[in-house]
Amino acid sequence: MTAVIKTSALRKDFTVWHKTGRLRRQRRVVSAVDGVDLTVTEGELLGYIGPNGAGKSTTLKMMTGILSPSGGQVSVCGLTPVPQRTTLALRIGVVFGQRSQLWWDLPLSESFSLLRHVYRVPAADHAARLRRCRELLDLDAFLATPVRQLSLGQRMRGELTAALLHGPKVLFLDEPTIGLDVLSKQAVRGFLAELDARGDTTVVLTTHDLADIEKLCRRLVVIDHGRVVHDGTVAQLHAAYRSRRRVVVDLDAPWPADLVLPGASVERVEADGLRVTIALEDTTAGELLGRLAGSVALRDLSVREPEIDDVIARLYAGR
Numbered sequence: 001m002t003a004v005i006k007t008s009a010l011r012k013d014f015t016v017w018h019k020t021g022r023l024r025r026q027r028r029v030v031s032a033v034d035g036v037d038l039t040v041t042e043g044e045l046l047g048y049i050g051p052n053g054a055g056k057s058t059t060l061k062m063m064t065g066i067l068s069p070s071g072g073q074v075s076v077c078g079l080t081p082v083p084q085r086t087t088l089a090l091r092i093g094v095v096f097g098q099r100s101q102l103w104w105d106l107p108l109s110e111s112f113s114l115l116r117h118v119y120r121v122p123a124a125d126h127a128a129r130l131r132r133c134r135e136l137l138d139l140d141a142f143l144a145t146p147v148r149q150l151s152l153g154q155r156m157r158g159e160l161t162a163a164l165l166h167g168p169k170v171l172f173l174d175e176p177t178i179g180l181d182v183l184s185k186q187a188v189r190g191f192l193a194e195l196d197a198r199g200d201t202t203v204v205l206t207t208h209d210l211a212d213i214e215k216l217c218r219r220l221v222v223i224d225h226g227r228v229v230h231d232g233t234v235a236q237l238h239a240a241y242r243s244r245r246r247v248v249v250d251l252d253a254p255w256p257a258d259l260v261l262p263g264a265s266v267e268r269v270e271a272d273g274l275r276v277t278i279a280l281e282d283t284t285a286g287e288l289l290g291r292l293a294g295s296v297a298l299r300d301l302s303v304r305e306p307e308i309d310d311v312i313a314r315l316y317a318g319r
């Protein structure tokens with residue numbers, strides 16, 4: 001597999017000054033990215049997550065040539081981002097929440113035409129890519145609307161299109177679903193899933209919306225205080241943090257507090273003892289059911305898979 005993005009011991013330090021008195025200031029160095037080693041291969045869709053201030057945007061800015069590293073190496077499409085920024089711009093697409101590639105006073109469609117000239121895209125390629133985006137992102141209803149009048153969800157769909165019209169090899173997305181309504185989120189996720197299925201674009205996605213991760217990413221890199229604390233699949237993350245399945249049982253008579261459940265623990269008792277949530281630690285739902293059937297008046301039962309929010313919350317809390 002070809003490595004499209006490679007970083008080794010990548011660092012970024014910022015110097016910040018704090019006021020310590022009326023005229024005094026103290027210098028402090030913040031290591032926003034503190035030795036990140038990462039390899040992303042062609043066609044991967046990588047989720048890059050972490051709590052606020054973890055260093056996600058700073059990493060993306062170094063990968064896209066906006067910021068120079070303080071140390072280590074970064075290469076994207078075989079190029080060194082800052083010195084080769086102009087060449088790199090032709091090979092990557094970028095959607096950063098705060099920045100826009102669109103012309104605010106022009107209709108969306110005119111921004112797309114201008115971008116074709118900026119990137120010198122052959123007309124047929126441009127038309128084919130735009131057609132696909134129009135279909136998948138449902139753009140037609142607002143193509144003639146000036147960008148400043150678009151809703152956030154409409155603009156984000158426009159930004160995604162703008163980032164892809166020159167056919168980049170790598171797409172960097174910083175919080176593409178933040179603040180979007182349910183339908184726009186679905187449209188963006190569906191679009192990214194389709195992009196992933198085609199396999200010709202490598203995507204790096206930062207998000208605080210863990211549903212994005214669950215729906216889209218096989219591989220997840222978690223960064224905290226500038227360091228990688230997990231690199232693997234979502235399933236591996238659950239295994240590492242011993243995520244547990246839960247069984248919720250509804251009863252006809254209150255839960256007997258003295259009941260012993262080997263390999264499981266009672267997490268919550270509600271509804272006057274008629275609903276109990278049990279975490280499976282070292283047993284299966286089947287074994288638990290067998291045990292419960294002889295001891296309590298079961299009315300209903302459901303099994304809940306571990307939620308990624310839980311495991312991520314535990315990971316962040318343990319830092």
Ligand SMILES: Nc1ncnc2c1ncn2[C@@H]1O[C@H](COP(=O)(O)OP(=O)(O)OP(=O)(O)O)[C@@H](O)[C@H]1O
Nearest residue numbers: 014016030032050051052053054055056057058059
């Ligand atoms: N230009 C800057 N000058 C000084 N400090 C900065 C600068 N940019 C980022 N930082 C600091 O570097 C750290 C990492 O910031 P970064 O924006 O990369 O985090 P993030 O993971 O993207 O966070 P968020 O989820 O809140 O967007 C933070 O402590 C931040 O305050």
